[in-house]
Amino acid sequence: MPEGHTLHGLARDLNAAFAGTSPQVTSPQGKFAEGAALLDGRKVLEASAWGKHLFVEFEADAWLHVHLGLIGKLSILPRGEGVPPVQGQVRLRLLTDDHVADLRGPNLCAVVTPEHVEGVTARLGPDPLRPDPDSETAWKRVSRSNRSIAELLMDQSVVAGIGNVYRCELLYRHRVDPFRPGREVRRATWDAMWQDICELMPLGLAAGQILTMPDQVEDAKAALAAGEPVVPGERRYMVYRRAQEPCRVCGSKVRTRVVAGRNLFWCGRCQRRR
DNA sequence: ACAGTATGGAGAT
DNA sequence: TCTCCCTACTGTG
Numbered sequence: 001m002p003e004g005h006t007l008h009g010l011a012r013d014l015n016a017a018f019a020g021t022s023p024q025v026t027s028p029q030g031k032f033a034e035g036a037a038l039l040d041g042r043k044v045l046e047a048s049a050w051g052k053h054l055f056v057e058f059e060a061d062a063w064l065h066v067h068l069g070l071i072g073k074l075s076i077l078p079r080g081e082g083v084p085p086v087q088g089q090v091r092l093r094l095l096t097d098d099h100v101a102d103l104r105g106p107n108l109c110a111v112v113t114p115e116h117v118e119g120v121t122a123r124l125g126p127d128p129l130r131p132d133p134d135s136e137t138a139w140k141r142v143s144r145s146n147r148s149i150a151e152l153l154m155d156q157s158v159v160a161g162i163g164n165v166y167r168c169e170l171l172y173r174h175r176v177d178p179f180r181p182g183r184e185v186r187r188a189t190w191d192a193m194w195q196d197i198c199e200l201m202p203l204g205l206a207a208g209q210i211l212t213m214p215d216q217v218e219d220a221k222a223a224l225a226a227g228e229p230v231v232p233g234e235r236r237y238m239v240y241r242r243a244q245e246p247c248r249v250c251g252s253k254v255r256t257r258v259v260a261g262r263n264l265f266w267c268g269r270c271q272r273r274r
Numbered sequence: 275a276c277a278g279t280a281t282g283g284a285g286a287t
Numbered sequence: 288t289c290t291c292c293c294t295a296c297t298g299t300g
Contacts, residue, residue, distance in 0.1 A: 003281050031293095052282075070282045071294050089294065105294040107282060157284085163281045210281075240281090261288095263283080277299080279288075 002068040004161020005204035007049035007131045012205075013076045014047035014056060017099035025226045028090040034090060035111040037155045050121045050130065051160025053136040063117050066092075069107025076101045095185060124160040128198045129205060135194045140191060142182040149185050150178035161201065164262040169212035170197055171266060178259065178266050184274050206230040212237060239265040 022043045027036040042058040054074075055066040068074065076205060077084070079100045086093070092103040094237040125141070126133035141158045142149070150173070152158050153167040162170070171178050174193050176185070204210045204218040211220050220230045238248055243256040247267040256265050 006281080067282080069293060070280060071292095072282090073294080091293090107284085107293065154282095157293095167281095237278050262280095275300085278298100279297080283292095285289105285291085287300095 002052060002070075002072065003163035003166055003204075003210065004049070004051055004127060004129055005201050005208075005210065007052055007068070007161070009204050009208060010047040010054055010074050011047040011078070014101065017076050017078075018056075018094060018096065019046060020044065020046045021096045023094040023096045023099075023101075026093045026119075027084040028093055032091050032109050035064075036111070038063060038111050041136055049127075049157050051124050051127050052163070053124070053160075055118060058147070061114055063112050063114060064092075064105055065108060065110050065112045065117065065120070066103065067108035069105070072104065072106040074101060074103045074106075089242065109241060114143060124156055125158045125159040128194075128201045129161060132230060133198070134261075135191070137241075138194065139190055141186070142185060143187070145182035148179045148184055148259065149176060149182055150264050150266075151260045152182045154262065159197070161195065164264075165210050165237065165240050166197065166200065167262075168265045169210070169238055170200070172238045172271060175271050177271050177274060178264055179274045186274055190255045203230065207232045209233075209235065210237075212240075241265065 020096055022041050025036045025039040027033045039062060041056055042062060045057040045059060047056045052067060054066040054218060077100055081097055084100050088103055090102045091106055091109050094101040099171055126138050138159050142152050145152055150167065150171065153162050173196060174189060176189060200212060203217060206224055207220055207230040211217050213236050216233055223230045239254050242254045245254050247254055247270055250267065250269045252267060252269040255268050256263050
């Protein structure tokens with residue numbers, strides 16, 4: 001679930017539900033009992049995201065730092081009558097009269113200082129979902145690296161927020177050879193990929209779903225431009241998780257191999273550009 | 275019941 | 288490059 005658009009959506013939803021309130025903070029599972037006690041009853045100032053990191057600023061310089069990792073989930077729901085029953089392993093629960101947020105399976109959930117937050121964000125590359133992300137910084141890292149572009153796109157210090165789905169799909173959309181070293185990628189190619197990801201991720205945020213299929217992207221862009229809600233549709237991708245299936249353009253079998261610790265999917269015939 | 279998988283990342287080797 | 292952590296769901300026996 002969690003690539004950058006997910007975390008930005010959660011920050012947005014946390015703000016809508018909790019900004020300005022002083023929620024009860026608990027750790028039903030117990031693994032975050034100390035941190036929960038520290039935050040309990042404090043006022044929430046603002047939630048924000050940088051890449052896949054989620055921060056919630058509470059009053060008096062206490063920040064909640066969450067990273068969902070591969071399997072973490074955060075649900076934010078309006079609260080009905082009574083206290084919603086705890087289901088499964090809930091590391092952290094925020095509760096007000098109106099809302100309940102449950103965090104399960106995070107890679108990281110900690111109370112940290114403002115300095116710590118600065119340290120974390122300083123190590124992250126530009127995030128296409130933050131205002132004025134700096135493409136040049138990312139390009140410098142890419143163009144000076146011997147590592148493959150498929151590895152570089154997964155490196156959060158190069159671009160923050162891209163995960164395996166956006167990586168596979170972005171490379172495919174631009175017909176880029178995933179194994180080409182960063183220093184051999186053309187400037188024009190990078191610029192086009194950067195511009196594309198800067199459009200795709202806001203669509204993903206608006207839809208609550210990664211959209212990379214040309215028809216879905218077009219519909220979403222039109223809806224966004226018209227000020228209409230972007231409705232999530234069928235989960236379809238160009239190459240992601242389509243190993244052995246025919247490429248939607250040329251029909252040759254989609255290939256897969258582990259790159260940077262995740263399964264890369266690509267079309268060996270369509271993706272030859274640099 | 276158990277194995278395998280998942281949109282991630284840190285730390286050891 | 289490997290190993291481990293976190294949770295839930297799917298497929299297999």
